[in-house]
Amino acid sequence: MKVGIIGLGFRLGYLGYVFKTLNEDFEIVGYCDPAPAGLPGLEEKGVSAGKAYATPQELIASEKLDLLMIGSPNHFHLEHIRLGLEAGLKVFCEKPVVTTIADSIELARLMAKFGHDRLMVGLVLRYSPLYKDLLAAQAKGTLGKVVSIEAAEHIYPYHGAFFMRDWRRYEKYSGSFMLEKCCHDLDLYNGVVGARPERVASFGGRRTFVPENDPRLSGVNDMSMFHSKPTGWMGTDKVFDSDADIIDYQVAIVEYANGVGMNFHTNLNVPDQFRRFAIMGTRATAEGDFVRGYLDVTEVLSNEKVIATKYEATELSQHYGADEQMAADIMEHVNGGAHLPVSTLNALEAGILALSMDEARVKKTVVDLRPIWDRFDEALHSTKAA
Template sequence: MRVGIIGLGHRLGYLGYVFRAIDESFEIAGYVDPAPAGLAELEAKGVSAGRQYASPAELIAGERLDLLMIGSPNHLHLDHIRIGLEAGLKVFCEKPIVTTIEDSLELAGLMGRHGHERLMVGLVLRYSPLYRDLRAAQGAGLLGDVVSIEASEHIEPYHGAFFMRDWRRYERYSGSFMLEKCCHDLDLYNGVAGARPERVASFGGRKSFVPANDPAKEGVNDLELFYRKPSGWESTDKVFDSDADIIDYQVAIVEYANGVGMNFHTNLNVPDQFRRFCVIGSRGMAEGDFVRGYLDVHRMLTGEKAVSNRYANETALSQHYGADEQMAADIVAHLQQGVDLPVSTQDALEAGILALSMDEARAKRSVVDLRPVWDRFDEALLRRAA
């Protein structure tokens, strides 16, 4: 399987190694990136990145490709996806696939013209054993009808500092923190809810990564924590006085079309991080945490614990609770054997629209009604080339 890469950052540098470990035929033929942050780690693991090209057009013209992988900064994804689709290629794009509502509608139109099966998206948590077990418990009727969801994604200060230093600190590149980091989680709970979100309210801002909280002002000299995670393009050494325009905490409430309610909380400065959920249904409840590695399901009538699963936080290959290698295996099987994937481009777009609506609600301090957006979205999905 010959692959071309647009945007050889740390993520695709890592995934290149994972795909190669899963499938020995995986070969990177070439890449486009003027400053490939992931190249050294890829080559250190014995995986060649092939030839460097100056542009996506030159890469596509110069190589016979079975798959185009996109890991460029988020705001460039739509153009790079379009180039791949118009060249007749299968495309894998890291999340989030686009950064605005308008780009979401444009990509929906591209899917209508080129086919949904042509684009795969790196919403890796859909492949995690924990989430698969949660959906299996739901499918077995252990929860009954889902009523409400409580969920969160909280990251440690070293990771929060990375966002304040990296290109992702600018919403014009990332879309927003909620979109860049939490679209994974929103996609999962959209799937559990079984309906589209209709109304959203949200509040948040930045209170932790601000000058008043800089430990250096208190005489702390060992600041390695805040530089532990490397950044690449457009990076800065500033953390607490960064020019970032993203938030470092946000809360949101969501009402789905079927009446399911959800509250979601994210924070970038949590010393003992967790990524947990509680799904409460008419027949039972499921509690889990991806970081702490558990899933418990209790029956409503008896209080009996029907599921008690424990998971490894990381595996030999995976940075995402066993999900990275499963995603690689599933995508290879999809390309070679036509096996269905657990997440679609439409799922990714719907999760992204929810994240963006949370930011709109936060900025406007008002409830956002998504029903008009879904009308436009469905119209775009149905578009066909004349």
């Protein structure tokens, strides 16, 4: 499998190693990135990135590719996806797939023109053993009908500091923190609910990574923790005095079209991070945590725990055993059309939810998503050339 990469950052540098580990036939033949932060990590592991190209167009024109992988900053994704699809290539794009509602609708038009199967999106948590087991329990009817969901993703201070220092600190590049980091989670719960979000309210802002909370004001001079995760393009050393415009905490409530309600909470400054959920059904409640590695399902009437599964981290995966499964499935899909557990449509729906949460937060209002879905579906089923 011959692969080209647009945007060889840390994530695709890591995924290149995972793909190569699983299949020796995986070969990166070229890349385009003016500052490839992921290149040293690949080379340290003995994986070649092939030839460096000045532009994505030059890469695509010069190499015969089985797969084009996109890991460029988020705001470039639509442009790079379009290049790949127009060249007749199969394309893998890291999440989030696009950064605005307008780009979501434009990508829907591209899907109408080129089909849904040639674009794959790196919403890696769909591949995790925990999520697969949750969906299996739901499919068996163990949960009954889903009524409401409580969910959260909270990260360590060093990881929060990374977002304040990386290019992702600017919404014009990342889309937002909710979109960049939490689109994984929103996609998972969209999948469990089985309906589109219809109304959203949200609150949040910056209360931790602000100048008055700088530990040095309290005599703490060791700031190494806040710089332990390296940044790439547009990186800065500033943490509490960063020029970031993203939030560092946010809460949201969502009503889905089928009546299910969800609340979601994210915070960038938690000493013991977790990524947990409680899904309340008419027959049972499912509780789990991707970080702590467990899934418990307890029946309502009997109070009996009918599922109690523990998950161990794997040496290769950064995402709870999901990275290597995603790599294996993507390669099978490219080679033989195998089914994938997540689609571009899923990714766009999760992204639109995240962006609507941010609109609700900024405008301090309840956002009705139905007009957005009307425009989106019109584009998705358009017969006109994109």
